[in-house]
Amino acid sequence: MFTQQSSKFIFARPLLILFVLGAILAGVAELPYGGWIQIPVLALIWWQLEASHSQKLSFHFVQGLIFGLGYFVVGLWWLYISLHDVGGMNPILSVTAVLLLSAYMALYFSLASLAIPLFKKSKWSGLLLAASWVIIEFLRGYIFTGFPWMGLAESQVNGPFAPIAPYLGGLGCTFMMVFVSWQILRLKNVFYSSIFSLILASLLTALLSQWQFTQPTGKPMAIQLIQGNFAQSLIFQPAGIQKQIEFYNNAMLETNAELIVSPETAFPWPEPNLPSGLIANLQRFSNQTGSNLLFGAIGRDASKEDGREYSNRAIGLSPDSPPYYYDKNHLVPFGEFIPPGFRWFINAFSVPLSDFARGGNNQANFTIARKNQAPIYAAITICYEDVFGGELASRLRNSPEPTNLLINLTNLAWFGQSQAPTQQLRLSQLRSLETGLPALRATNTGITSVVGPDGKLMQALPEFTQASLSARVQAYAGKTPYVIWGNFPILSISCLLLIWGLIRYRRF
Structure with missing residues (x-):
């Protein structure tokens, strides 16, 4: 009996941690510098997802689902107000609807998170995880008319990667957030390589912030x-x-x-x-x-x-x-x-x-x-x-x-x-x-x-x-370049990275 209970606890504890970390990730987005704070929180989430010793993709899928559920329940709880307080819907049905929508949104996070076990042994795992996240976030904003609310990108209006938006849009900001947070995680294993990647990302962001593509026209309007x-x-x-x-x-x-x-x-x-x-x-x-x-x-x-x-x-x-x-x-x-x-x-x-x-x-x-x-x-x-x-x-x-x-x-x-x-x-x-x-x-x-x-x-x-x-x-x-090209550049880069990563995964 003791062994079974211990086994259940060992299984449940990482899921609880992931749920809490997902909730924290959503909560800190509301803070003045939420876009900065989310990056180390993401690194903690990647650490928890990577720490699993299970080789089964199904378990990794469940981990990503729980992380996403914590994130969206906190981020979308206000739907209860429209359903129950304004719409007069039964409380149980209102709570169920919020949970179901959160679970559906969490499915996308769980799919993107599968890049961690799939490419765990690759030295390009950070790029592949970022590419996976971009593709999944794009699909979340497209399937069934789309619901991209509570993406990672919007926090970057108060974060370090705002200068990426005029070039690659919100998905470009998402790519950089995931990549940089992964490099923070990898500091413990490949310190110099990760430091180089972080410096390169910082220099690229600073360089891109030097250009402005729109100019004032006419006099200010009342x-x-x-x-x-x-x-x-x-x-x-x-x-x-x-x-x-x-x-x-x-x-x-x-x-x-x-x-x-x-x-x-x-x-x-x-x-x-x-x-x-x-x-x-x-x-x-x-x-x-x-x-x-x-x-x-x-x-x-x-x-x-x-x-x-x-x-x-x-x-x-x-x-x-x-x-x-x-x-x-x-x-x-x-x-x-x-x-x-x-x-x-x-x-x-x-x-x-x-x-x-x-x-x-x-x-x-x-x-x-x-x-x-x-x-x-x-x-x-x-x-x-x-x-x-x-x-x-x-x-x-x-x-x-x-x-x-x-x-x-x-x-x-x-x-x-x-x-x-x-x-x-x-x-x-x-x-x-x-x-x-x-x-x-x-x-x-x-x-x-x-x-x-x-x-x-x-x-x-x-x-x-x-x-x-x-x-x-x-x-x-x-x-801006984003208006001219839309999501085509960042989606193309992400697709090519994933195709290359999957080819290498099958080979090895």
Whole structure:
């Protein structure tokens, strides 16, 4: 009996350690220098994964799964708020849903971690592990429409490898994080080789930080970002809808900034059914003051053949111009479209959810008119569309006009007082790093903010306050290598490394 219990403990202890280390890795991302702190934590995780004496890949797979589960449970726990607190879902079902999603995300980490036992004897194991992680992270952001939230890359807006983003994007940052953390682990065995690799990585990062690919264009622009701070439950009540519409309408009419932005679904009602004359009055205001307005609403197109006539829409109004429309393209599963076979899951909510139509892949930029100056072109994203760096780079690359500014409209009231707003802010900062463009974030409950072209947070409103952010923002012009090439270079490098590694593995 003692022997069996001891055996179970010996088996369970490393799994518990990995779960805790995964949770710590997710937690430290929220700290001011989280991108630096995560690197030694990753080294500890690699040490624990490598320490296993089991030769079975299945055991290594389980280890990676437990590490990933700890990471995603801590990083995505806020989904419970939207499911239970806002959606009214049964607590047990809500917890189960968060655990299942975390376990699914952890599968990708476990697959990437298999590179450790596969290439354990190779002196190139650090490069092969980094390549494996890049490929798996790319797939995580692509399969089943993708969910790349809580990747390693976004912490690098506060970390050492931010200069990699304009060249190789977030996946390039991920590659460097994994490689360098592995070299820290290998210091105990191959000290000089690892030191050389660490110095080389540092010099490369410092060298790449010397170039800037976008430049200021035009004069700084006066902007106003409006944060209404309306509880999500209000938009399911007629009185709450009316109150929210009146607030955002009045707030936009009370300023004459060159650009006035309200968040996603600021008007939480189908556009044709909004109060009579509301849009026309806002257009007259734009014509008279020269202000450009951008706000969220529910679009409606009854001609859709698939029955999905509604869309998550941004509406732009510029002086003496027809309205601009941007319909969200990358929809949220369950929240904005219902995957086949999951209608029962949606029925468990006590609030109405939508099955929206998708907007096109390459919709036009919003043209911001300026008096006696060239217009500014802004790429619009709604909600978590700014999570997908490759998609945004593709839009900018294929746009017929230059892009000078990024604007994200979002509503994170679904997730209450959690780390979800700071996580999405870091993702927006990463998008600015990748593209070399400033970003504006207009949110309902926070974090409404201005991000510089270098990914630095310039101004922000406190969360859960009803306020407006006034700022002067400098537009930029130009394209970074990442915008021009997208993920092709880092994916090509990673694939070639893995193919070479697997060929050597089979040979030996």
